[in-house]
Amino acid sequence: MPKIGERLPFVSTPQTQTRPAGTKDVSTQQWVDLLGSVLPTQSVTKAAPASAFAAQAPGTGTPQPPFGKEILPSALGPLRDERLAACVADAYRNVFEGDRWPSGPERSKWLDFARELRNKNPKITADEVRYAIQDKLRLERDGLDAHSPANTDRFISEAIAWVTQCYDEKAPPPTEADMRHWRDFAADLMRKNPETTPEELKYAIIDAVRAKVLGTDAVTPKNIDKFIKDAVKWVTQCYEGKEREATPAELKEWRAFAQEQLKKNPDITPENLKYAITDAMRAKMTGTGEATPKNIDKFIEDGVKWVTQCYEGKERKPTAAELAHWRDFARKHQKANPDLTPEELKYAIQDAIRVKATGMDGTGSANIDKFIQDAVKWVTFCYEGQERDATPEELRRWRAFANEKKKENKDISPEELKYAIQDAMRSEKMGTNAPAKQSIEDHIRAAYGWLIYINYAGPSQPSSEPTPNELNEWKKFAEKKLKETPEMTSEELRYYLLDSLRTAMANS
Secondary structure, three states, rough: OOOOOOOOOOOOOOOOOOOOEOOOOOOOHHHHOOOOOOOOOOOOOOOOOOOOOOOOOOOOOOOOOOOOOOOOHHHHOOOOHHHHHHHHHHHHHHHHHOOOOOHHHHHHHHHHHHHHHHHHOOOOOOHHHHHHHHHHHHHHHHOOOOOOOHHHHHHHHHHHHHHHHOOOOOOOOHHHHHHHHHHHHHHHHHHOOOOOHHHHHHHHHHHHHHHHHHHHOOOOOOHHHHHHHHHHHHHHHHOOOOOOOHHHHHHHHHHHHHHHHHHOOOOOOOHHHHHHHHHHHHHHHHHHOOOOOOHHHHHHHHHHHHHHHHHHHOOOOOOOHHHHHHHHHHHHHHHHOOOOOOOHHHHHHHHHHHHOOOOOOOHHHHHHHHHHHHHHHHHHHHHOOOEEEOOOHHHHHHHHHHHHHHOOOOOOHHHHHOOOOOOOHHHHHHOOOHHHHHHHHHHHHHHHHHHHHHHHHHOOOOOOOOHHHHHHHHHHHHHHHHHOOOOOHHHHHHHHHHHHHHHHHHHH
């Protein structure tokens, strides 16, 4: 059974429902709390209820094709030439954004290419053809289709411009000497490896230009000082909230550290040395350089702050009881793992705090109730557009489900039980808890409803009811698939039909 989050929420056909007591809208603040305040509140909107894009119930009379023409499984067969021609036009539109269109010879060339793709794979989709053409067009557009002096100069100019913009905005434009240097670099690279593609050459030049700017092209005293200064800026920005320059004492300390690293490993690369300095500096700043009692308290405090921010919406410091509890945990963990590094201890504490906060430390009744409440909130938010608490009846029913799962598997972990409840609840909401054969028409209507919503959502949204012919053809298509793969679950069939309908729509 797929885990939560593997797919976009998919809608079920509408059912008459009464809203249980305790229903509440999900506020902007809850979204912000959930996402860690990374999104501006102005852009957060409430999720559309499932009814907004659920398939409409069949009405009287003959419905019109939802997409203007019937979309049938036959469209999954070999693409017609006119569809291939449309793929060529679409590829040009996407790559050149309307600035240019194919000439007659170009159109013929790409149509022949598309036919070759179809001959090799009769089931190739319109999207796959379009992407294949687009990929080649981009190579041509960007000079990545062939080696030439002009293309090499272009790679050099673009690399210098990109690296300058990213790492050194005050750098002067490339001189003729710079161009000669990188032309020689490119020629040397091609001599060593004649099979280098234009794209590989382009990125090799970018990497080399960047390494030179960052000082990771060689281990020199000047570059070591640059590594130290960059590390101090980065670490102080991250952990003190404001970047600063390295002090003379810090330069002296970290130069000695760098020399020690070079003594231990004379073959260390400039980049590895740079990150060794950064990591050591970060470890010192965050207390992960040594597992002292003071640092352990810091690990606990950081863990509690992070977990409460994530799961309670507001960070707080640990209580005296929590400090005592997690100090004891740290001591026992160190005793059981004598080779544990300070950083490993830090994350072990953090994980344990998170496990306790999320109820993943056991499968007792309190945790089961939490799993049920969390699942109800998640499922109702995704499929009804509003989060709500579990009703007493739901609590009773899902407690029984959880206890049955524990009977079936005495070693079930808290996480496995949590997701078993969530998956079962989601399947019930989606109508995929019954045998696949019983829900074929519902799945077809839901697929039409979803695609209509994606493509035409708005006041003028057309009916999403398939025509009788469409319903009949897709039903036969589904029955054939079930005959070929009788083990297919209802949920797998649902997504198979959606993917097939989407492909047929793109191919038509």
